[in-house]
Amino acid sequence: MRSASLFAPLVVAAALVLAGCGVERGGADEPVALKDAAPAQGDTFIEASIANISALIPNIANDSASHEVGALIYNGLVTYDRDLKVAPELATAWTFSPDCKHLTFKLRDDVRWHDGKPFTADDVVFTHAAMVHPKTPTAYREDFDAIERIEAVDAHTVDVTYRTPYAKALQSWSMYMLPKHLLEPYVKEGKLREAPQNRTAPVGTGPYRFKEWKSGEKVVLVANPDYFEAGRPYLSRVVFRVIPSQATVFLELKAKGVDGASLTALQYKRQTEYPAFRKAYNRFRYAVNSVTYFAFNLKDPRFADKRVRHAIAHAINKQELMDHVILGLGRNATGPYLPGTWAFNSSVQAFPYDLARAKELLAQAGWRERDSEGYLVKDGKPFAFEILTNQGNDERKKIAEIVQASLRELGLKVDLRMVEWATLLKEHVRKRNFDALVLGLGLGRDPDMFSLFHSSKTRPEDFNVASYANPEVDRLLERGRATCVQEERATQYHRVHEILADEIPVIFLYHRDALPAVTSRVRGVKPSPSGIMYNFPEWYVPRELQRYTAG
Amino acid sequence: MLTYALRRIFFAIPLLLGITFLSFAIIHLAPGEPTDLIQGDPRLEASAQARQLLREIYGLDQPIHVQYWKWLTRIVRLDFGRSFSPDGRPVLAKIGERLPVTLLLNIVELLIIIALAIPIGVLSATRQYSMFDKVTTVFVFVGFATPDFWLALLLLILFGVQLGWLPISGLRSLNWEYLSFWKQQTDFLAHLLLPVVVATFGGLAGFSRYMRQSMLEVVRQEYIQSARAKGLAERVVIGKHALRNAMLPIVTILGLSLPGLIGGSVIVESIFAIPGMGQLMVQAVFERDYPVIMGNLVIVAVLTLVANLIADLAYGMVDPRIRVGRRR
Secondary structure, eight states: OTTHHHHHHHHHHHHHHHHTSOOOOSOOOSOSOOTTOOOOOOOEEEEEESSOOOOSOGGGOOSHHHHHHHHHHOOOSEEEOTTSOEEESSEEEEEEOTTSOEEEEEEOSSOBOTTSOBOOHHHHHHHHHHHHSTTOOOSOOHHHHTEEEEEEEETTEEEEEESSOOTTHHHHTTSOOOOHHHHHHHHHTTOGGGSGGGTTOOOOSSSEEEEEEETTTEEEEEEOTTOTTTSSOSOSEEEEEEOOOHHHHHHHHHTTOOSEEEOOHHIIIIISOSHHHHHHEEEOOEEOSEEEEEEEOTTSHHHHSHHHHHHHHHHOOHHHHHHHHSTTOEEEOSSSSOTTSTTOOTTOOOOOOOHHHHHHHHHHTTOOEEOTTSOEEETTEEOEEEEEEETTOHHHHHHHHHHHHHHHHHTOEEEEEEEOHHHIIIIIITTTOOSEEEEEEEOOSSOOOHHHHOGGGOSTTSSOTTOOOOHHHHHHHHHHTSOOOHHHHHHHHHHHHHHHHHHOSEEEEEEEEEOEEEETTOBOOOOBTTBSGGGGGGOBOOGGGOOOOOO | OHHHHHHHHHHHHHHHHHHHHHHHHHHHHSSOOGGGGOOSOTTOTTHHHHHHHHHHHHTTTSOHHHHHHHHHHHHTTTOOOBOSSTTOOBHHHHHHHHHHHHHHHHHHHHHHHHHHHHHHHHHHHHTTTSHHHHHHHHHHHHHHHSOHHHHHHHHIIIIIIISOOSOOSSSSOTTGGGSOHHHHHHHHHHHHHHHHHHHHHHHHHHHHHHHHHHHHHHHTSHHHHHHHHTTOOHHHIIIIIIHHHHHHHHHHHHHHHTGGGGSOOHHHHHHTTOOOHHHHHHHHHHTTOHHHHHHHHHHHHHHHHHHHHHHHHHHHHHOHHHHHHHHO
16 A cells, blocks of 8 residues: 555645535434334435346336336336235236136226326236237237237226136236336337337336436436326435446445445355444345356256255265354255245255265165276266356355365366356257256246246246156146136146255355445335345334435 | 648558458357347246347348448448347447547546556656655555555545545536535546546556656757756756757657547446446447447547657657658
8 A cells, every 4th residue: 555645735734625516425324213203205215236138128128127117117016015026016906717817906096107197907908918029029019918908997997818727927917017108109110129118218106217328327206296106206216326346335335335235145244243233234135036057967867866966965065064164154955945925835845965875875876986086987988068258257156166065075077167157058058058057047936947947948948957857847837827726726836846956957055145335324124035125115214313315 | 730730641541441341250259149149037038039030130141341331431421320239229329429428538537547648657757766766666566556446445445445535436426416606516526536536546656657758768868968068047958958869759659648538437437336438338349239330440540540640740849850851
């Protein structure tokens, strides 16, 4: 830091200038004794976002940042409540016909778009038309392609008819509704992306209205005074600030420059334990709806042998792995379903760490001899393979390293390779050109695993990357998606969970925890299985603690 | 001179064509297409269909030479096309909103570097092996060896977190539009200060070394001895006779750094959360946003050619020997 002295005069000059300039910093250092302070309107909430958003109509965007912003501007007919159950939003009620093919929605009659026009059944029909229009570039088309017919019975009733019973029918209507009166011409021309609503003037029905988007810098939203649910949200402004560096986000938190941000495991565990931080921020922890897994290529004859897969699963000490990689801030995964959700089978046992058993299983599979370096050999060939994962993901790299070390004890020679994301997908995953992978999977809200484990989904474009095929699992998955009755589906998925845990086409490692920090001046945050954002319009800052007056 | 310039411009056209063709080919050869990244929800079977649709919208289903021809016929009309990202905005608009910040940062940085590097270089050359020379040599090597991001984080911790004197990230405070005019300017400057310091620190090292080296060579020349022998003041010998000649290589280096002005530093931009060209370009590469990548490359290529031309012309002006040599 010797060099810093050279710049000292410059810095001091700037600091003097700054003293008079009203940049808000500090100020909220008051103790957090006002637990029951009355809800009040006002203040700004600044959320740090690692990524720039890509569009303002989330229906045609794939990135989570766009969906996070979109969720405050738009509504679906249904939403998910704190316990991840489907709950009414723009619809007040719905009924399924007994054969699960007809779905009727009753809509609220008190909802207005941000421009004042009433929201009606025509907008619902239009949203369907927009999603299935051949030129709409959306990745969410399938749910709407399953619909045979949709009609507005009256201004506040919509009838939907599916070709076949469609398990995801209800949840698919959590898709954001789009305003017909503004977007119809763009959809018809196939130019939805170029609509001004996608860039400068999105119009939804949600709790916040759009104010501005400066690409790569920030998105600003303001409270919608006419929000149909309980009226205007308390927080007057929400600012999503794009800060690409995790290190900078953390410094902004320390300097109280942002009000909400995600912490890394290291920050949560080791760097935010000091009193000043605990006083300024409340930290939350809940399971992210995702799973990190280790996938075998079952086309490889070595991995096609179930005993070899079991041996490898027994050789990985999952607890140790979680402690190292995410500092224990996650949940052991036994299958693809999140613990506590209805598809999760709680009777499935975690795979125990047992090196002796692993060696025995490998010996049964014919891997008995060792070469001069200590690696297991069969038919003159050592057991060597390569684990691939994407470059730049430190978590997955660490997993691969730990697995490598564990398997070395077993006598397997494992190489690691980090490949850039687009290349990994195109050259390795799609072509099934790999031995083993470490990847993560977002689980979504519906537990249907058809495209991940059904034997028909093993073509290059499909997502059954392990090339897993099991007739019973096929049958169960088919039944699970052909009914709208949750209890029936649960029976199928509990069995799928059992089979996958026994056959291990992939080793499910863990469900990572989300670790958000929220400024302690904000009240009304109620952590739940679905996270903290579900009741964002009810968050408030007591008047004495409000920090930003603008807006 | 004029015919020379015209000839250079004429020959630049096939060169530019070659550059764009090679860039186009290399970018498309890189594995992975923009549509490969449209994962959405992996349980949506339609994602394969959505991908196919997007390939058609983007024209990626056509053979590469057709794609290049289409791109070329558009670009000669200065139509840079639309970004592949879901906002579908024109490439020029995307570059246009990122360029001013990057230009500003880089120009300020370059000016400071020149203002500091030339005196440092001259002083350490004329007082070779003096205390000043040794100290600046150490300083320069520290500058070379210090990673940007590390220095940036240290400065942020000190001035942003510990002392709270300077803002940590971004370009403006959130209440910027509510500030008075002068406060807006000081706020903006406060946000730029650390990024400029960090960016300058590394560049300063290189430039002052070039200057020192160039000066050392010049002061050993015989005409400097004769200037001293004439009894001229040392200030005049160095400041007038030596400096002018020592500046020649610096002019070339400066010319070559012109195209760099529009390329942002990804590391500095990411750490200080500055929405500049570096981030735009890196994001475009990761997303395989071909129109943005190509638009950027074309601009850089044109600027490089122009800068080369300017440097050569300026060289002729600064150095009479070259001009005379060509007339013969």
